[in-house]
Amino acid sequence: MVTLKTDGGHIGFDLSLPVVVIGAGACGLVAGLAAKARGLDVVVLERDAEPRGSTFMSSGFVPAADTRFQRQAGVEDSADIMAADIQGKNHGQADPDIVATLASRSGAVIEWLADQHGVPFELVQGFLYPGHSRLRMHCTPRRTGEELMACLLNAARAAELDVLTQARVTTLHVDDGNRVRGLTYLRPDGAEERLGCDTLVLACNGFGGNPDLIERYIPSMKDALYFGHESNQGEAVRWGEVLGASLKDMGAYQGHGSLAWPHQTLISWALMMQGGVQVNRLGERFSNEHGGYSEQAARVIAQPEGVAFNLYDGRIHEQALAFEDYRNARDTGAVRTFDSLEALSEGLGLPLAALCGTFAEMSARAGDGEPDRFGRRFEPVHRLTPPYYAIRVTGALFHTQGGLEIDTRGRVLDTGGRPFPNLLAAGGAARGVSGAGDDGYMSGNGLLSAVVMGALAGDTAAELAGASHG
Structure with missing residues (x-):
């Protein structure tokens, strides 16, 4: 009281x-x-x-x-x-x-x-x-x-x-x-x-x-x-x-759209800023991941089952290892690795056609330099290449402002x-x-x-x- x-x-x-x-x-x-x-x-x-x-x-x-x-x-x-x-x-x-x-x-x-x-x-x-x-x-x-x-x-x-x-x-x-x-x-x-x-x-x-x-x-x-x-x-x-x-x-408030689930480990937004993306259970992106991780919390929660998948590659993985929280996520099994989109689709239960379409769109935008439908630009140097890495995440409330x-x-x-x-x-x-x-x-x-x-x-x-x- x-x-x-x-x-x-x-x-x-x-x-x-x-x-x-x-x-x-x-x-x-x-x-x-x-x-x-x-x-x-x-x-x-x-x-x-x-x-x-x-x-x-x-x-x-x-x-x-x-x-x-x-x-x-x-x-x-x-x-x-x-x-x-x-x-x-x-x-x-x-x-x-x-x-x-x-x-x-x-x-x-x-x-x-x-x-x-x-x-x-x-x-x-x-x-x-x-x-x-x-x-x-x-x-x-x-x-x-x-x-x-x-x-x-x-x-x-x-x-x-x-x-x-x-x-x-x-x-x-x-x-x-x-x-x-x-x-x-x-x-x-x-x-x-x-x-x-x-x-x-x-x-x-x-x-x-x-x-x-x-x-x-x-x-x-x-x-x-x-x-x-x-x-x-x-x-x-x-x-x-x-x-x-x-x-x-x-x-x-400050939310965060990248909390490993169900492991409940914070995943640095550096993954997104270095070229990673988030897709929902339909294999589709749903926002501009460069807008900010706080507002991304509500967007992730709004997706089917309230979850999304961080998708990135080996280059980003190596950079993320500088973060202790990321290493903890890796050690607890939150980080998964796949040799191809086909393996990623099967392993995560995501529709392959939609997933391939998502990656094709990112590649096209990296090639022509134009922003995508969410307003995000993709740099050629950040193009994702196999092996691919994935973390299942949800959105969360961190603290009030x-x-x-x-x-x-x-x-x-x-x-x-x-x-x-x-x-x-x-x-x-x-x-x-x-x-x-x-x-x-x-x-x-x-x-x-x-x-x-x-x-x-x-x-x-x-x-x-x-x-x-x-």
Whole structure:
């Protein structure tokens, strides 16, 4: 049960700290590190036994502009170019000031995490994700969110940032002026503890794991497979509603049209960007696979039996082996290999005539350079050749992108556009930069908001907490 109590601040707390962060995913850990760097006592509260969150389940890619990693690779990028890419993908529906701030601060945050906290970032090269006009995805060597979380937890330990697990926050305590005075959290043995704070950062992600909120705000995905963190129950949204906070873009979400089924392993969209295609059980393509993997989720779900097949070749297979998730999919039998279209047709139960027609059309478009009926262009160098590889996939909901409206410093705004005195939000708890639906999500938007806005919110929290003692 999530509650909020207006008690005028007349409540005793067992302990009080300058900055408290709720949620120990990438957003919460980065916010905590940023506040801790300002010399303040900080604690990050995590409801689970181990800090994982949505980051753990992601590919761990963080987009950033004008970094030294890009310059070392000869990539010319800028905050303005990155902001234009984000706004282009979301049809100009996101807050332009938030987008500009995230783009302009992204490079510095990535380099700060690398230089001050030892996160071994490197630039993902070889292909562009949908919507990006420059190579700007930064990841750790294994290219997994699990590894990124491990690096951030190592950084937290080295910085002596306190992370308290199995601490499920149930209640926020606010005074008559909407200032958060503290919170109550529940321990595994059922004991309640009260913690006071000067500033509070909500980094508890979105509401993808709450069926009632999904049905309320994103009814089109209420029956979709949820492949996100089960603890994303929407506490920030529910607290915000009671407080009178502004909620924005609540219908926005990140889906993914390439979840190996039934293995439930995320398959990188790099397969599509390097020349792969998706066909349904009729052996036919049904969309432009270069449009984006988020909006592809609903398209895949709409196909017969709610499944599709990723089809690609040995060239793409070799490149995909750089991704640990893909290697895991291969090792669990999700990846199948066929010497010919005839063998592929028989092995997958797809109509051979339709399959041959699909490949003939792709070959023709690669030859004449014209876009196909879905608007996709096929490059001759990406022409698929045997042996062919295939993975059966479905579409899934990964995480929500709407939430509490914030300003460029991470402060939560009320319905009148005024910031709350000491309440901040970032990552999935806050309104993202993906617009109002599913087609505005650009690869990395989730971790961009988590990592970069997390750092900004941590800075602001420390500043506000310091001012309250000044």
